[in-house]
Amino acid sequence: MxxxxxxxxxxPTSSASSTTIATAPNPNPNPDSTxxxxxxxxxxxxWWESISKARxxxxxxxxxxxxxxxxxxxxxxxSDRPALSLLSSLQSYDAVSSALSxxxxxxxxxxxxxxxxxxxxxxxxxxxxxxxxxxxxxxGLYLSRVHSLSSDSPSFPSLAGFEAVLLAIYAxxxxxxxxxxVVVSIPDLSQPSLYHTxxxxxxxxxxxxxxxxxxIGVLSPPLEPxxxxxxxxxxxIVGVALDSYYKHISQMPTWSKIDFCRxxxxxxxxxxxxxxxxxxxxxNEPDMNPGLFLEGSDEIDVVTEEMDQLxxxxxxxxxxxxxxxxxGSRIPLPWELLQPALRILGHCLLAPLNSQDVKDxxxxxxRRLSARASHELVPQAILATQSLIQLDxxxxxxxxxxxxxxxxxxxxxxxxAKKPEVFLVSK
Numbered sequence: 001m002x003x004x005x006x007x008x009x010x011x012p013t014s015s016a017s018s019t020t021i022a023t024a025p026n027p028n029p030n031p032d033s034t035x036x037x038x039x040x041x042x043x044x045x046x047w048w049e050s051i052s053k054a055r056x057x058x059x060x061x062x063x064x065x066x067x068x069x070x071x072x073x074x075x076x077x078x079s080d081r082p083a084l085s086l087l088s089s090l091q092s093y094d095a096v097s098s099a100l101s102x103x104x105x106x107x108x109x110x111x112x113x114x115x116x117x118x119x120x121x122x123x124x125x126x127x128x129x130x131x132x133x134x135x136x137x138x139x140g141l142y143l144s145r146v147h148s149l150s151s152d153s154p155s156f157p158s159l160a161g162f163e164a165v166l167l168a169i170y171a172x173x174x175x176x177x178x179x180x181x182v183v184v185s186i187p188d189l190s191q192p193s194l195y196h197t198x199x200x201x202x203x204x205x206x207x208x209x210x211x212x213x214x215x216i217g218v219l220s221p222p223l224e225p226x227x228x229x230x231x232x233x234x235x236x237i238v239g240v241a242l243d244s245y246y247k248h249i250s251q252m253p254t255w256s257k258i259d260f261c262r263x264x265x266x267x268x269x270x271x272x273x274x275x276x277x278x279x280x281x282x283x284n285e286p287d288m289n290p291g292l293f294l295e296g297s298d299e300i301d302v303v304t305e306e307m308d309q310l311x312x313x314x315x316x317x318x319x320x321x322x323x324x325x326x327x328g329s330r331i332p333l334p335w336e337l338l339q340p341a342l343r344i345l346g347h348c349l350l351a352p353l354n355s356q357d358v359k360d361x362x363x364x365x366x367r368r369l370s371a372r373a374s375h376e377l378v379p380q381a382i383l384a385t386q387s388l389i390q391l392d393x394x395x396x397x398x399x400x401x402x403x404x405x406x407x408x409x410x411x412x413x414x415x416x417a418k419k420p421e422v423f424l425v426s427k
Contacts, residue, residue: 083126113161140263261361
């Protein structure tokens, strides 16, 4: 799908110029191979080209946002690494988030969707990271609007801009997979451990089979090219985009991960009665944070109280200025969408370098997903979410034990060494 064909007069000038450059014929049918090899071999030229491209995209974004942010964005453009500076700017993220959250956003003529589309098509990997950082917000808004409004309604807004960005990411992932499925080797459970597994034998060319102990699981089938987002392919396209996000999640900022957890919690639903039943077989589990929850008498009341208080903590603004209130609405969660979402959630929940805000938001989301899976009786989702919940509990219990040990050792250790006493002796 050529998103440039839908450009209107409201689209940024840089987008139009980039289209002209991309489609203009080359006046010289024989390009200068020498200059191309020099520019490819010269790291300084590549570095400056990347810097110039990032500054151009930031100035283009500045023209689409509130004029009060122009000075802040200009300082980002003038930095040594403008694309990474934009990626780590919470102020810029909030501005784009507010613009994309507008009820009229997401149409084919939305200039921000044009900017995201053109920026992703650039060859600069750092600029692509900027687009990936907005993917939880974009996919969350898109799915929530699609499922909250009826497509038969005359006031149903166009979401072609959102779909164009999702299709661009889907096309890039389709090209990267090269028509091959994503598979994983399943260990042989009859062996004492992974280290006892025999070496894999070469496949027999006549039977095209491998050793009998080898088992392959297909995580994702081969992808088919898509030129439009059909209702039957919507979950697959968004799921593939989220899988691409997961590949770069270690480079994503905190607020992007929190936005994903907030949307995922809203997609699962907040009013399911199964929410009271998560983890109720573990009555002796520790608090999820020291001093955060109350220890009651009744088992169900304790679990409900823990969930309510953790949710209240998530919905309050965090210490770094990120607002944690829920987003989105309840939507269908097929496995092709839920599987990559659970991978992202596992990182947010267990990665040691994540902030406590990310872990708390993921903790709420995984419990709501577990309640949703228990209500709809989805075995693989129940197994995955319950496993994450148990890992989360053990991680928090270990952190609480370490904190208690450190506090006790600090209490027994004098904070400041005493100076030796000096006595003056007169002769």
